[in-house]
């Protein structure tokens with residue numbers, strides 16, 4: 697099959713579609729949907745999110761230096777899409793979507809109860825790259841719904857039913873539940 701060359705673009709598929717909650721003095725708590733996210737370090741655990749400076753959430757995260765990455769399941773689809781298409785300048789997204797804020801342990805931003813996994817993050821560095829500013833943050837606390845995890849802290853992916861976003865196609869997808877293998881199997885581990 698022949699290859700077709702496309703224009704340079706961010707065609708990394710699939711990506712998570714997470715709901716990032718944030719709060720700062722003088723602002724109401726807000727939620728922004730983010731797909732430009734990645735793990736960037738293991739010890740300490742760190743991730744990055746990239747946000748356009750015109751977003752309402754950008755002002756809040758720039759000011760507070762803190763946020764919560766709330767991972768999504770298939771059942772969070774409508775809320776994730778709303779938070780990714782409406783601004784906190786015009787809506788109180790917690791109220792509008794009847795989402796439940798829970799006080800976090802380490803940061804000012806609330807966790808979203810309806811999301812299965814919540815990562816409390818504290819910004820360590822930020823880099824303005826062009827269209828987006830990348831916030832590199834330490835994961836300071838992690839929460840997961842009790843029924844989704846075993847005694848070895850291993851999450852149950854079949855029950856988690858992660859929601860993903862496919863750039864290019866602009867589609868949300870789920871059903872990533874088919875187990876195909878285990879880490880290291882090709883290396884005989």
Ligand SMILES: Cc1cc2nc3c(=O)[nH]c(=O)nc-3n(C[C@H](O)[C@H](O)[C@H](O)COP(=O)(O)O)c2cc1C
Pocket residue numbers: 713726727728729730731732733746747748750751752753754776777779780781782783784785828861
């Ligand atoms: C699936 C999806 C992924 C998105 N990813 C990002 C992202 O990584 N960075 C960003 O700045 N905006 C992203 N957006 C757009 C923002 O979520 C959107 O502009 C939102 O309304 C901003 O809300 P705010 O003004 O309350 O901060 C995404 C939207 C969707 C639907």
